Amino acid sequence: MNLILLGAPGAGKGTQAEVISKHLSIPTISTGNIIREALKSGSGMGREAKKFVDAGQLVPDDVVIGIIRERLAEKDCEDGFILDGFPRTIPQAEALDRMGVVIDRVIDIEVADETIARRMTGRRVCPGCGSSYHLEYKPPKETGVCDSCGDTLIQRKDDHPDTVQDRLTVYHEQTEPLKSYYAASDKLYIVEGQEEVADTIRLTLAALE
Ligand code: AMP
Numbered sequence: 001m002n003l004i005l006l007g008a009p010g011a012g013k014g015t016q017a018e019v020i021s022k023h024l025s026i027p028t029i030s031t032g033n034i035i036r037e038a039l040k041s042g043s044g045m046g047r048e049a050k051k052f053v054d055a056g057q058l059v060p061d062d063v064v065i066g067i068i069r070e071r072l073a074e075k076d077c078e079d080g081f082i083l084d085g086f087p088r089t090i091p092q093a094e095a096l097d098r099m100g101v102v103i104d105r106v107i108d109i110e111v112a113d114e115t116i117a118r119r120m121t122g123r124r125v126c127p128g129c130g131s132s133y134h135l136e137y138k139p140p141k142e143t144g145v146c147d148s149c150g151d152t153l154i155q156r157k158d159d160h161p162d163t164v165q166d167r168l169t170v171y172h173e174q175t176e177p178l179k180s181y182y183a184a185s186d187k188l189y190i191v192e193g194q195e196e197v198a199d200t201i202r203l204t205l206a207a208l209e
Contacts, residue, residue: 001026001080001208002102004087006178007109008171010116010164011193016109016204017084023205026080029071031064031088054157056166058088058174065095072101088175093182106182107207109200111193113168120164124153 001024005013009032017028035053038046045067049059058064068086071077087093096103122135124144128151133140140147157163182188189207194200 001104003080003082003208004103004106004182005082005084005109006106006175006182007193008111008113008116008175009085009167010120011109011111012119012197012200013084013109015197016107016191016201017082019201020082020204020208024080024082024208026082027076028082028084029068029077029086030084031059031067031086032084034067034071035059035064054163056158056163056170058170061089061091061095064088065092068092068096069099072099087178090177090181093178103182103187105189105208106178106187107204108179108188108190109193109204110190115193116168117161117164120159120167121161123159124155126151127154 003020003026005017005020007013014030017030020026021028035046035049039050039053040046045063048063052059064086068083072081087096118136119134122137124133124135124140125131126133126146126149128146129149131146131148132138133146133153140153144153145151146153158167179188191200191203191207194203
C-alpha cells in the first residue's frame with residue numbers, strides 16, 4: 001500500500017508512521033529526517049536547505065521532489081511506502097502524480113494549533129544520540145541532560161516559539177490545500193488526533209482497513 005500521512009508539523013505523524021510501518025512492513029520516508037541528516041553531514045543539499053529549515057520555511061519544491069524521486073526508486077519501496085511530510089505543497093503532489101506514483105490512501109492527522117504549539121515548543125532533543133524529550137510530557141531524569149548519553153539537551157531552532165508559529169502559518173497556507181486535492185479523488189481519511197497516542201494509533205489503523 002502506498003500511503004501519505006498529512007497533518008501539521010508536530011501533529012504526531014512520525015509516531016503514526018512508525019506504527020503503520022511495522023503493521024504493514026513497509027518503509028517510512030520522511031523528508032524532514034532526510035533533510036536533517038543532510039544538515040548534520042553538511043552536504044551540499046544540507047547547506048542549501050539550512051536557512052529554510054531554521055526559519056520554519058519550506059525547502060524549495062525542486063529539492064524535495066529530487067529527494068523523493070531518488071528515494072522511491074530504491075528497492076525497499078517496491079511493495080509500498082509511507083510518505084511522512086511529503087507532499088507539502090500542491091506542486092509537490094503534482095510532481096508525485098507525474099512520476100506515475102499511485103497513492104492508495106492519504107491519512108490526515110488533525111490536531112489543534114494550540115496543542116501543536118505546546119508540543120513543539122516543549123520539545124528538547126539530544127544532539128549526541130538523537131533522543132527526544134518533552135519538558136511536560138517526557139522530561140529527562142535530570143533537567144537538561146540526556147538520559148541515554150548524558151549530553152546537554154537543546155531546543156531545535158525550528159521548535160522556537162516564533163518559528164513554530166511560522167511553521168503553522170506555512171502549513172495552513174501551503175499544505176492544508178492538499179486535503180481538497182486528495183479528497184477530490186476519494187483518497188482522504190481524516191483521523192482526529194487524540195489526547196492519548198494509543199487512541200490515535202487505533203483510529204489510524206482503522207483507516208487502513
Ligand atoms: P519536519 O520534521 O517534517 O517538520 O521537517 C522539518 C523541515 O524540513 C520543515 O520545516 C521544512 O523546512 C523541511 N521539509 C520537510 N519536508 C518538506 C517538504 N515536503 N517540502 C519542503 N520542505 C520540507
